[in-house]
Amino acid sequence: MQTTVTPTHCPYCALQCGMNLTPAPDGTVEVSERADFPVNRGALCGKGRTAPAVLATNVRLTSPLVRDAGGSLVPASWDEALDRIAAELRRTRAEHGPDAVGVFGGGGLTNEKAYTLGKFARVVLGTSQIDYNGRFCMSSAAAAGIKAFGLDRGLPFPLEDIPKSGCVILVGSNLAETMPPSLRYFTELKENGGTLIVIDPRRTKTAEQADLHLAPRPGTDLALALGLLHLVIAEGRVDEEYIRERTVGWEDARAAAMAHWPEYVERITGVSVPQLRETVRLFCEPESAMVLTARGPEQQSKGTDTVGAWINLCLATGRAGRPLSGYGCLTGQGNGQGGREHGQKADQLPGYRKLDDPAARRHVAEVWGVDPDSLPGPGRSAYELLDALGTDIRSLLLMASNPVVSAPRAAHIEERIRSLEFLAVCDVVLSETAALADVVLPVTQWAEETGTTTNLEGRVLLRRRAITPPEGVRSDLEVMHELAARLGVEKGFPTDPEEVFEELRRASAGGPADYSGITYRRLAEENGVFWPCPAPAEAMDGGEDTLPDAPLPDDPARETPTAHPGTPRLFLDRFATPDGRARFVPVSHRATAEEPDDEYPVLLTTGRVVAQYQSGAQTRRVAELNAAAPGPFVEIHPRLAARLGAAEGDPVAVVSRRGRAVAPARITNAIRPDTVFMPFHWPGEGRANSLTNPALDPTSRMPEFKACAVRLEAVER
Ligand SMILES: Nc1nc2c(c(=O)[nH]1)N[C@H]1C(S)=C(S)[C@@H](COP(=O)(O)OP(=O)(O)OC[C@H]3O[C@@H](n4cnc5c(=O)[nH]c(N)nc54)[C@H](O)[C@@H]3O)O[C@H]1N2
Ligand SMILES: Nc1nc2c(c(=O)[nH]1)N[C@H]1C(S)=C(S)[C@@H](COP(=O)(O)OP(=O)(O)OC[C@H]3O[C@@H](n4cnc5c(=O)[nH]c(N)nc54)[C@H](O)[C@@H]3O)O[C@H]1N2
Ligand code: SF4
Ligand SMILES: [Mo]
Numbered sequence: 001m002q003t004t005v006t007p008t009h010c011p012y013c014a015l016q017c018g019m020n021l022t023p024a025p026d027g028t029v030e031v032s033e034r035a036d037f038p039v040n041r042g043a044l045c046g047k048g049r050t051a052p053a054v055l056a057t058n059v060r061l062t063s064p065l066v067r068d069a070g071g072s073l074v075p076a077s078w079d080e081a082l083d084r085i086a087a088e089l090r091r092t093r094a095e096h097g098p099d100a101v102g103v104f105g106g107g108g109l110t111n112e113k114a115y116t117l118g119k120f121a122r123v124v125l126g127t128s129q130i131d132y133n134g135r136f137c138m139s140s141a142a143a144a145g146i147k148a149f150g151l152d153r154g155l156p157f158p159l160e161d162i163p164k165s166g167c168v169i170l171v172g173s174n175l176a177e178t179m180p181p182s183l184r185y186f187t188e189l190k191e192n193g194g195t196l197i198v199i200d201p202r203r204t205k206t207a208e209q210a211d212l213h214l215a216p217r218p219g220t221d222l223a224l225a226l227g228l229l230h231l232v233i234a235e236g237r238v239d240e241e242y243i244r245e246r247t248v249g250w251e252d253a254r255a256a257a258m259a260h261w262p263e264y265v266e267r268i269t270g271v272s273v274p275q276l277r278e279t280v281r282l283f284c285e286p287e288s289a290m291v292l293t294a295r296g297p298e299q300q301s302k303g304t305d306t307v308g309a310w311i312n313l314c315l316a317t318g319r320a321g322r323p324l325s326g327y328g329c330l331t332g333q334g335n336g337q338g339g340r341e342h343g344q345k346a347d348q349l350p351g352y353r354k355l356d357d358p359a360a361r362r363h364v365a366e367v368w369g370v371d372p373d374s375l376p377g378p379g380r381s382a383y384e385l386l387d388a389l390g391t392d393i394r395s396l397l398l399m400a401s402n403p404v405v406s407a408p409r410a411a412h413i414e415e416r417i418r419s420l421e422f423l424a425v426c427d428v429v430l431s432e433t434a435a436l437a438d439v440v441l442p443v444t445q446w447a448e449e450t451g452t453t454t455n456l457e458g459r460v461l462l463r464r465r466a467i468t469p470p471e472g473v474r475s476d477l478e479v480m481h482e483l484a485a486r487l488g489v490e491k492g493f494p495t496d497p498e499e500v501f502e503e504l505r506r507a508s509a510g511g512p513a514d515y516s517g518i519t520y521r522r523l524a525e526e527n528g529v530f531w532p533c534p535a536p537a538e539a540m541d542g543g544e545d546t547l548p549d550a551p552l553p554d555d556p557a558r559e560t561p562t563a564h565p566g567t568p569r570l571f572l573d574r575f576a577t578p579d580g581r582a583r584f585v586p587v588s589h590r591a592t593a594e595e596p597d598d599e600y601p602v603l604l605t606t607g608r609v610v611a612q613y614q615s616g617a618q619t620r621r622v623a624e625l626n627a628a629a630p631g632p633f634v635e636i637h638p639r640l641a642a643r644l645g646a647a648e649g650d651p652v653a654v655v656s657r658r659g660r661a662v663a664p665a666r667i668t669n670a671i672r673p674d675t676v677f678m679p680f681h682w683p684g685e686g687r688a689n690s691l692t693n694p695a696l697d698p699t700s701r702m703p704e705f706k707a708c709a710v711r712l713e714a715v716e717r
Helices: 047-053 077-096 111-125 141-151 159-164 180-189 221-234 240-246 249-260 262-269 273-284 304-318 358-368 382-386 412-417 476-486 499-507 520-525 537-541 623-628 637-643
Strands: 005-009 018-023 027-032 063-065 073-075 101-105 130-132 167-171 196-201 213-214 290-293 326-328 395-399 422-427 439-442 451-454 461-464 602-607 635-637 650-658 659-667 675-679 691-698 709-716
Touching: 005 461, 027 047, 063 077, 077 101, 077 240, 077 395, 077 422, 077 439, 077 476, 101 111, 101 382, 111 130, 111 358, 111 451, 111 476, 111 499, 130 382, 141 304, 141 326, 167 180, 167 273, 196 273, 213 273, 221 249, 221 262, 221 273, 221 304, 240 304, 249 304, 249 650, 262 273, 290 304, 304 326, 358 499, 382 412, 382 691, 451 499, 461 520, 635 637, 635 650, 637 659, 637 709
Parallel strands: 101 130, 101 395, 167 196, 167 290, 196 213, 290 326, 395 422, 422 439, 602 675, 635 659
Antiparallel strands: 005 018, 018 027, 063 073, 063 439, 451 461, 602 709, 635 675, 650 659, 650 709
């Protein structure tokens, strides 16, 4: 066993906090402070601190499992398990065509794995049917960013810019719980005299820190942003010069905003006109200001337009592509950013290229050594893919997601998964979805393997292997290598992450997310590099063998054009559109897909608690986290609870058109009286996603996790 201290990064969220790992003699792994990483400067939340608990062999899978004739999952050899998967995928393709095989990935996968999974689907399986859980995460913000700026990178600036700005509006982010070490940037903002505005239907831990908290009705952020823009115009706060020089499309956006009178917006959102005016004043008066969105406004059936409206507000006031100003999205998963750049998305090729762009197909096909015409076209989005299981899609390979808990309308999706002819799952634990599989492959995780992730700032990071994996597990890269070989593709699926990264560099070269100037050596030396980071043209020409390592930071050669420094701040000179100008998008308010009515009079919104992560597959296996957050609950305003006759802790049934969930009442006046909130981390009776509405945003295909109509029923104890 290795015994040195290894600097690496947390397995969980998009902050990708730095930490040091040291294997202890008793086989456990110690986490200690890694102060040299600027994002968290040593601070960790409870999930990061306890992450090694999930490395222990007693909570994880250490042998492949295969479903036997009696229907039980039983241990099997790797060869038996891999042969079975290869045979079933081959059979499905022969009987029903390549698109009958589906692939579902995850934003927790490293860049190397996400890249290889996309290549595996297109080159080995020849299927168009691949998508991933990031579709449920930040796809609306990504779509809006591409429309307006020509590029999607979560934050266009480093977190360190936040405390120096004049005002930050946080729209639907509870980062005090979802990225606790990042709260420091916002308390420093206030200490420096800046203002923090939080927009959330609940008075969260984050909202408690705000100078101004607006609590709109869920699903009305689009109207809210339009109302603010209306006031900006009415009060003469528009930056005409900036609009002239750096944008196009203002007139239509202006006309749309003018139709959203403050009084009308107050009626829709429940946010008062004086509060709207105060927001505009605080946002417009300082030199610089930012708008940051997270899942609150994005996970809506109009999430793309909603983010577009917030971007319009930034553009109209000259607050994008200027120092300490801009619009950003707080990406969620560990590699939520990189995972959406390198090809596991239905419509995408590596480097954030478009699958339907002939030049992109030619470039990537050449790197892959295949005919561009052999690459399939775009496939279905995540929910649509899951919804087609058992019908159009007969067999599924799933890596790093647990949709039985996390997909909208989960009972239906669970039933679709059960109706598959064949399901293979790669995971570190026996998740609720893995438990339904025909073959489960146990894989290595963060501390046991090397790989890169890209954090919410667009900073590419090196996660290093710190310990030896237990007997019996293999890496996702080895799985894809072995399956490719069994399906007749002997070459092109290396198991060494650095070798994959070298290929990813070439595949991404010249694309919007250009990693070609980044090497493992640079990542180690520089503590991360922001993309785009192109390699000088001559360096790429000779192919991977001649790529020089970039010079070290203190090397004078760094000043020469051979090493690109990376791009911490985007858009300062121009936006990534053909003419360099940002685009206003004309948007208008529209209702939530399912508005409350007599039968379902209450709005349900969903989200997270600090001590559990996502579907809980990992964190529900950590005793300390379970003690802090043992199970689901329903947050209810006292008035609503009184009408129901429910006291604190009483079980309450929440019923929607899709299903029913039961969880104890948590009575609090920190939530609007017309809204209830449930966290989505648990399976079974308290599964929030039994209720949620899979109404999709027409552009991003994001489901409406943040608003559906429900009724409450008292339950006998
Ligand atoms: N502890 C923990 N941390 C995590 C995760 C986790 O599961 N657990 N997951 C990671 C991932 S993948 C993600 S995507 C991020 C998510 O991070 P966040 O976006 O911060 O998390 P959520 O709790 O989903 O939603 C944020 C807030 O949106 C509010 N909200 C609900 N509906 C609306 C609405 O209509 N409008 C507005 N303005 N707000 C609304 C909710 O009340 C909630 O407080 O967290 C990451 N970090
Ligand atoms: N109601 C409601 N539902 C939601 C949301 C919401 O706000 N409300 N948020 C949505 C969002 S933003 C997200 S991101 C999704 C997330 O939901 P999921 O996609 O279910 O995400 P996780 O629970 O993180 O699942 C990751 C799985 O991969 C495994 N894993 C970890 N590392 C690796 C690895 O390296 N390789 C492999 N093969 N497996 C690995 C973990 O053990 C776990 O089982 O949930 C969405 N669902
Ligand atoms: S904030 Fe995110 S990255 Fe940091 S320790 Fe917690 S879960 Fe890990
Ligand atoms: Mo997410």
